[in-house]
Amino acid sequence: MAAVETADVVVIGTGFGGAIPAYYLSAAGARVVMLERGPRFATEDFTQDLRLDTYTRIVDLIQCSGVSVVAGNCVGGGSVVYFAASLRAPSFVFERRGTLGRRLWPAAITRRSLDKYYTRVERVLPVAQQAWDDVSYAGGLWAAACARAGHTCNPLPVAVDLRQCTSCNWMLNGCVFGAKRSMLLNYLPAAETCATEIRPLHEVQAIAPATTTGYRYAVEYNQLSASDYRIPTGTGSIEAKIVVLAAGAMGTPVILQRSAAFLGAMPAAVGRYFSPNGDHVTLGVFDEAKVRDLLGLERAPGTPYGAYAIGRPITTASYDYLDPGLPEFSRFSLEQIYFPPIVNILAEDGVDGPPVWFGVDKRTLGTRFPSWLTVLAMTEDANEGVFGPPPPTGNFIRASVAAGLGQLSYPTAPETQRGWDESDDAVRAIVEKDGLARHLLWKGGGNAYSAHPLSSCRIGDDPATSACDDGHELRGHPGLFVTDGAAVPTSLCVNPSLTIAALAERASTLLLRRAGDYGLSLRAQVPPPGRSDPVRRRRCRHPV
Amino acid sequence: MNFPAAGTGPVLPALAAALNARATGFAAAHAIVLDPTVPPLVSLDFEERTTLLVEILDGTDPDQLAYFALAGIVFVAYHTAGHLHTTDALAAGHPGLVAIGFPLPQSDGKWRFPDFSYRRALAATHPATTRRGSPR
Numbered sequence: 050m051a052a053v054e055t056a057d058v059v060v061i062g063t064g065f066g067g068a069i070p071a072y073y074l075s076a077a078g079a080r081v082v083m084l085e086r087g088p089r090f091a092t093e094d095f096t097q098d099l100r101l102d103t104y105t106r107i108v109d110l111i112q113c114s115g116v117s118v119v120a121g122n123c124v125g126g127g128s129v130v131y132f133a134a135s136l137r138a139p140s141f142v143f144e145r146r147g148t149l150g151r152r153l154w155p156a157a158i159t160r161r162s163l164d165k166y167y168t169r170v171e172r173v174l175p176v177a178q179q180a181w182d183d184v185s186y187a188g189g190l191w192a193a194a195c196a197r198a199g200h201t202c203n204p205l206p207v208a209v210d211l212r213q214c215t216s217c218n219w220m221l222n223g224c225v226f227g228a229k230r231s232m233l234l235n236y237l238p239a240a241e242t243c244a245t246e247i248r249p250l251h252e253v254q255a256i257a258p259a260t261t262t263g264y265r266y267a268v269e270y271n272q273l274s275a276s277d278y279r280i281p282t283g284t285g286s287i288e289a290k291i292v293v294l295a296a297g298a299m300g301t302p303v304i305l306q307r308s309a310a311f312l313g314a315m316p317a318a319v320g321r322y323f324s325p326n327g328d329h330v331t332l333g334v335f336d337e338a339k340v341r342d343l344l345g346l347e348r349a350p351g352t353p354y355g356a357y358a359i360g361r362p363i364t365t366a367s368y369d370y371l372d373p374g375l376p377e378f379s380r381f382s383l384e385q386i387y388f389p390p391i392v393n394i395l396a397e398d399g400v401d402g403p404p405v406w407f408g409v410d411k412r413t414l415g416t417r418f419p420s421w422l423t424v425l426a427m428t429e430d431a432n433e434g435v436f437g438p439p440p441p442t443g444n445f446i447r448a449s450v451a452a453g454l455g456q457l458s459y460p461t462a463p464e465t466q467r468g469w470d471e472s473d474d475a476v477r478a479i480v481e482k483d484g485l486a487r488h489l490l491w492k493g494g495g496n497a498y499s500a501h502p503l504s505s506c507r508i509g510d511d512p513a514t515s516a517c518d519d520g521h522e523l524r525g526h527p528g529l530f531v532t533d534g535a536a537v538p539t540s541l542c543v544n545p546s547l548t549i550a551a552l553a554e555r556a557s558t559l560l561l562r563r564a565g566d567y568g569l570s571l572r573a574q575v576p577p578p579g580r581s582d583p584v585r586r587r588r589c590r591h592p593v
Numbered sequence: 594m595n596f597p598a599a600g601t602g603p604v605l606p607a608l609a610a611a612l613n614a615r616a617t618g619f620a621a622a623h624a625i626v627l628d629p630t631v632p633p634l635v636s637l638d639f640e641e642r643t644t645l646l647v648e649i650l651d652g653t654d655p656d657q658l659a660y661f662a663l664a665g666i667v668f669v670a671y672h673t674a675g676h677l678h679t680t681d682a683l684a685a686g687h688p689g690l691v692a693i694g695f696p697l698p699q700s701d702g703k704w705r706f707p708d709f710s711y712r713r714a715l716a717a718t719h720p721a722t723t724r725r726g727s728p729r
Contacts, residue, residue, distance in 0.1 A: 099673040101598035137727035192715035202716035206726035215705035360709035368719040394668035418693035449600020
């Protein structure tokens with residue numbers, strides 16, 4: 050009989066929520082194994098290419114009922130494919146009461162208490178503050194349109210090395226210039242320096258009780274084919290004293306649902322309260338002459354704008370509706386964002402009558418692509434998403450290598466719709482002022498679209514409405530922690546990556562303090578990554 | 594549509610048969626005489642096909658998701674040349690990429706935009722902004 054494989058800690062997932070605890074735990078002396086469903090690529094492997102078998106190797110489109118979700122699927126997770134906007138969530142978010150009428154975040158977490166963890170992440174990534182010189186033409190156009198309509202607009206902080214960045218606008222594909230600060234460039238290499246082992250193409254199916262004395266959980270996985278993630282190539286199991294679940298808000302609850310058969314009942318909030326972060330995209334199609342005449346913009350002689358596809362994808366946003374005095378569900382940021390033409394199917398055609406989003410008029414709209422500007426509203430939703438029973442394997446049914454059907458339902462609540470409608474009104478008032486642009490909605494397919502899945506195993510103080518306690522430990526399952534976007538209690542009104550990372554930093558700090566409770570003898574404090582490798586090697590108990 | 598990464602290849606025969614069945618039903622409902630020498634969907638004229646597709650894609654059709662996925666592949670083929678490397682598609686004058694004005698790469702086949710910004714302040718920033726640029 051083969052010996053049972055063991056590790057002190059198994060981390061499931063390698064994005065923000067997995068990479069950060071993996072670094073701290075291994076730097077503190079734990080033997081850490083990371084299991085990642087997707088493949089492993091480095092800077093030199095990424096491509097600037099719209100061919101379907103390139104970027105689709107690292108990102109999934111999961112079609113669900115009422116919402117479609119885009120999620121990273123590679124070592125580094127969402128950090129590899131994100132657009133790097135790195136904002137702290139506004140203070141009021143942490144005080145949100147939602148439709149339940151009581152505070153949804155744990156009492157222990159406020160913006161003020163989280164600020165020190167935000168600061169740490171901003172230094173490690175690191176995050177750069179864009180100046181106006183760094184703002185893309187599209188971001189400048191959005192700012193100028195906001196200003197003309199009486200609004201403020203800010204250049205945004207981004208996790209990008211601005212000296213290396215070429216403004217190529219291919220962030221969804223992974224950065225070919227090594228400028229975007231993904232987990233591949235900071236926490237993960239730091240963790241590997243401390244002997245963390247990263248295993249790509251290992252899709253965790255379930256967690257069961259361990260059979261080895263002193264170990265608590267057995268993590269069961271399938272190995273997947275590198276060329277077709279639908280094909281399993283093997284199975285295995287690792288037993289651990291601590292399991293950190295960070296498979297993303299679309300993956301973590303499904304693993305736990307499937308684990309209930311082995312571990313016993315899961316908290317009621319597992320797979321409930323999903324939020325798409327209130328993501329809501331609309332399109333402005335700009336009149337180039339009015340861009341010149343009303344806004345005074347001209348990027349080259351005779352060319353006022355015509356630059357939708359040029360520059361970093363996110364550079365400016367208006368914070369005017371992040372007003373804590375506004376009622377809940379009426380607060381949102383309005384962010385300039387670029388999407389590659391893979392989503393061109395979604396916008397309505399702008400001509401009355403059917404067809405709405407395809408046909409001759411839609412093709413004509415496509416010829417205006419350079420004059421497009423998409424705006425992402427991130428609103429307050431009602432956490433109304435619920436996961437159905439898990440599929441046989443994985444977290445959704447793969448119809449192709451990078452797309453499939455999920456079990457999530459998102460029946461849009463009136464409060465959520467109100468936020469989206471109010472954000473539509475706000476964007477329309479800005480872009481349609483004096484005929485500057487035509488404001489169009491995304492209507493293709495009828496779903497909401499989100500690149501920011503959250504809250505499907507959220508932390509909180511109320512056991513009835515939160516799966517995990519304020520230390521990210523799954524209720525009733527000691528030693529099992531959720532540290533990814535699933536743990537975030539509510540939508541954030543800004544891009545979530547920095548908050549997911551700050552919460553993972555905080556959870557890691559708490560974990561190190563409590564390691565003895567789980568039979569591990571670890572250093573209680575570890576400095577963040579960022580020093581040279583030799584310094585890290587001396588710090589680790591298991592040097593490479 | 595048979596490009597492996599699209600994932601639609603195996604279901605194309607079933608989808609084609611279903612579309613032709615829908616076209617036949619549409620023709621019967623609208624007293625349209627179909628040309629027996631071509632598939633029923635092809636036999637409908639452009640306006641009729643468009644009307645049928647509106648029924649299928651914008652209504653509450655039980656197979657709407659499958660047809661939307663199929664439409665998605667068509668969009669991806671035209672708007673992104675998803676079956677080709679983008680540099681090759683642009684070099685060959687791919688009609689969709691040309692129509693949408695997708696920008697060209699530099700001579701080494703990589704995209705970089707040295708000129709990407711108006712390089713001037715274009716709005717007042719929000720007063721409740723932290724030193725690092727986040728909302729308070």
